[in-house]
Amino acid sequence: MNTPMIADKPEHWAVLVLPRLRVQNANAISSPMTWGFPAMTAFLGLMTSLERRLGxxxxxxxxxxxxxxxxxxxxVTTEGFTRAFHLTRNPVGADGSTAGIVEEGRVHLELTLVFSVRLSTALLGDAERQALADRVAxxxxxxxxxxxxxxPALSGHRKRRPKPFLALEAEGQEEQRLQMRKLARMCLPGFALVSRDDLLASRLSQMRTTAPEANALDAWLDLSRWNHRAVQSDDGEVTWQTDPRQGWTVPIPVGYTALSELYAPGTVNGARDTKTPFRFVETIWSMGQWISPHRLKRLDDLLWYARTEGEKQATYRCCNDYTPGTPADTATA
Structure with a gap:
């Protein structure tokens, strides 16, 4: 389903790493049906905005x-199996009056961001690359x-935040493997989010063997929960068993698909940007997996990129080219 975007790389490709960023009050409501870690569209949006800022x-x-x-x-506040977001009432009017609470989920994060970038010839020197990495940070x-x-980094903290760095991508296969291993060690302890579209397709195929009317939503919901089943043994004893899962898998939003035609700028009332064409969209959902960076074999396994398709039924999708490797890479949870 994913098409590798980072193929046949020019000689000036590089890896930009911003390690251990502390983020306060990030959006924890990633879509109308999921909450937790922010949507990957937020990080691709940051990447686009950052490139525009740099010029x-x-x-x-x-x-x-x-x-x-x-x-x-x-x-969140946790009471047994029930969780509720910490909410605030903020003044919205000039007189200080408030409106009804709109639920806003928040989360504090510590992240390492890894960018695949292309550099000009003027940035091939070590000093020039480090200066640019500091500027990006x-x-x-x-x-x-x-x-x-x-x-900012906590004052007086016993461990200083690692410095950002910008390194040219290794050329040979063995050199690339060693570079990835070094990057993975730097990202430990931590977990990287990768795409598992394959799980959705295989679960749908499996469900249709017993329920031909099953659709992609049924498969997505089945993968998104813990399934407990009553199993009766030969002697009549009934026990509850939990279906195994292929690693730490999670439902995630991965972009948007068009619901309408593309309207000319300024023709839709209430649009925030009156200079950009407008289109109504709905969320695309898929499955992701949190995996330890040391299990990733290639840099491309870690990276997400944007892809658009079509005009009338357009999709705006976040893609990742991770492919499961050995059984250890998808250990049963």
Whole structure:
């Protein structure tokens, strides 16, 4: 389903790493049906905004982004199996009056962002690359990430935040493997989010052997929950068993699909941007997996990129080219 975007790489491809970013109050409601980690569209949006901020004169073009999560602290109240978001009432009028509460989910995060970038010839030197990496980190520190604020390093903290770096991509296969291993070690402990579209397709095929009317939504819901089944043994004893899962899999939004034609700028009332064409869309859902970076064999396994298709039935999709390897890579949870 995914088409590799980062193929036949030019000689000036590089890896930009922004390690251990602390993000406060990021958006935890990733779609109308999921909550938890921010949607991958937020990180691709950050990448696009960052490239625009730097400008063409910076000599860098962003192509894909990978995300490794080191810490996740959802702002929720837990009572047994029930969770509720911490909500606030904020003044909305000039007189200080408030409106009804609109549910806003928030989460504190610690992240490492890994970008695949293309550099100009002027940035091939070590000093030039480090200066650009420092500039990018400075720009990100003043931006919103998934609606949250990037926080400075804690003063007096016993461990200093690692410095950002920009390294040219290794050329040979063995050199690329060693570079990926070094990057993976730097990202530990943590978990990287990768795409598992294959799980959705295989579960749908499996369900249709007994329920021909099953659709993709049925398969998605089945993969999104823990399924417990009553099993009766030969002696009549009934026990409950939980279906195994292929690793730490989660339902995720991966983009949008068109619901309407593309309207000319300014023709739709209430649109925030009156200079850009407008289209009504709905969310595309799929499955993802949290996996330890040391299990990733290639840099492309970590990276997400944007892909658009079609005109009338357009899709705007976040794609990742991870492919399951050995059984250890998809260990049963």
């Amino acid at each position: 063409a004169d910076a000599g860098i073009a962003f192509k894909a982004v990978g995300v490794v999560c080191h810490d996740f602290e959802a702002q 400075h720009e990100v520190s003043g931006m919103r990430l998934a609606g949250g604020s990037v926080m």
